[in-house]
Ligand SMILES: CC(C)[C@H](C(=O)O)[C@@H](O)C(=O)O
């Protein structure tokens with residue numbers, strides 16, 4: 001048997017409910033493939049704020065660093081929305097990404113044939129969408145310095161941030177994106193605003209430089225405003241998209257909504273080495289927290305990404321993915337993806353159906 | 359008779375074709391309302407680069423400044439795409455906006471009942487969408503300093519930009535947005551990324567401060583990633599959106615594509631005083647330039663915005679708007695908005711049909 005240590009970060013809102021289901025899926029799929037897990041549950045986000053006064057306690061970060069992979073539920077909630085910056089749940093998430101050095105955020109947006117009706121896009125536009133956003137996650141305007149509040153020449157108050165990318169930051173995310181495209185349909189679209197921003201001109205220059213290492217990949221470039229349009233006009237034109245932290249934040253959320261089922265979408269954040277961070281792309285949904293209404297499948301599929309990208313355990317990953325499809329094919333749906341003719345179930349029951357299928 | 363001087367900037371690609379139609383519409387609607395126009399056509403964008411070596415010649419800017427309003431076609435094209443920054447058509451546009459100090463960019467996104475089928479969104483989602491994006495246009499990361507290329511502590515190359523807003527820049531765009539919302543359905547959504555960026559925290563703080571002057575307007579706040587999703591999920595939830603330059607660039611293009619008919623959408627850019635800048639939101643479409651295929655209606659409707667917002671000539675504006683609706687109702691469609699059962703016409707013929715209706 002192979003043994004892995006996993007840090008679980010249930011977080012806030014529906015986080016604990018969905019993490020509990022994903023944990024069971026890991027245990028079961030693992031046991032069938034000769035894998036044993038050691039789990040450590042640690043506080044993070046609002047839960048950590050309430051418990052320890054900070055959104056990412058040192059013990060949580062060091063446990064995460066020492067484990068083989070990290071699975072996160074969701075963070076945030078109204079309760080902490082007005083907190084100062086260093087006491088926001090979101091700040092804990094940014095510290096975790098920075099601490100784990102997970103610079104590459106992989107966000108698939110796939111329209112499953114079973115769920116094509118869930119999209120607000122017309123069937124012929126949504127059907128068959130299968131794209132991957134590769135978002136730079138530890139640089140750009142999220143982390144750039146200087147930042148803060150000050151006065152300008154006229155003594156007037158200003159708020160400011162710095163969008164900045166160094167060559168190696170672009171090079172490494174570009175390589176991840178080219179590799180990702182190679183495992184997919186061989187097309188990479190780099191999104192920037194190089195007609196206006198120097199940071200984007202530099203981004204484009206480095207992406208083109210790295211492209212010479214990947215002659216088999218078809219590279220294109222698109223301005224971010226056009227990309228936001230094209231995702232609505234014809235999302236099928238995209239295979240792999242690579243972009244900076246803030247554009248990736250916006251476009252990956254837009255892309256996920258185009259699928260109509262963000263309760264289904266996982267994500268993986270990877271570094272050069274060290275544990276990856278895996279989390280559903282949805283938020284903590286405080287409105288339905290604790291009511292057994294959440295869709296656990298995004299977290300279950302994040303666990304599958306953890307197996308595949310984090311541990312190299314392809315077979316166990318496939319077991320989980322297949323089980324999710326099977327539960328859907330057998331007609332089970334949580335409220336967010338429910339439509340007439342299907343069986344409406346809660347978070348736990350959906351979890352049980354997935355277990356049966358594993 | 360009232361007399362106004364208008365600077366026309368046909369620009370590149372389909373620019374000259376659509377400007378020619380809009381000019382005729384202005385002349386005709388004006389003559390029926392006792393308005394006379396003096397037009398001055400000036401080079402701008404790629405056309406100016408070819409003619410004078412710069413994308414915004416001094417004479418063009420000074421003519422624009424001295425006129426009562428400026429009507430722009432479109433700029434840009436493959437030919438100049440690889441130019442250095444200061445020789446890009448886009449740079450000319452940014453210089454024009456800065457030179458005219460038009461800090462408030464109003465971009466309506468309306469789904470016309472006649473064109474609801476053109477949207478890639480399901481009919482029930484697209485039907486009735488009627489929102490306005492108020493985008494800050496002369497500040498933020500587009501103009502922020504420092505910017506450029508340099509080396510970091512490790513001697514590595516970097517590209518960087520500064521996102522920065524001063525209090526008065528936020529205050530004035532917020533006021534335009536609150537006023538706009540007041541003339542519409544009384545709802546304003548301010549979009550930022552205040553959970554991460556100091557520039558956004560400051561934005562939100564100032565918007566909230568200005569809100570006290572507008573107790574009748576319902577103000578909400580949304581993070582930009584969520585806004586990008588909500589535009590796809592349920593665009594009807596929005597009335598007026600106010601946001602910074604770069605988020606406005608992205609979200610207004612996304613919103614316009616949601617209508618499915620960006621060939622129909624105008625925009626207005628306004629300052630505290632001085633002439634406004636009016637332009638269709640679509641680009642120069644070099645692929646179809648000179649083929650009489652362009653949809654002139656976005657520019658014709660921009661001329662209507664020019665009359666309304668730029669000159670206060672509401673009646674003439676309404677004449678043009680009504681004529682556009684009438685031409686659509688009579689079944690005329692350019693290629694971009696054509697569907698079965700309608701009469702396919704070119705740019706000129708569409709223009710003639712609008713003239714008939716005026
Ligand atoms: C919560 C927030 C800080 C975060 C981000 O902006 O990165 C979220 O939107 C995401 O995309 O994971």
Ligand SMILES: CC(C)[C@H](C(=O)O)[C@@H](O)C(=O)O
Pocket residue numbers: 195196225448449451452607
């Ligand atoms: C052409 C470009 C500089 C411009 C912008 O980014 O503002 C365009 O996209 C727009 O929205 O008018």
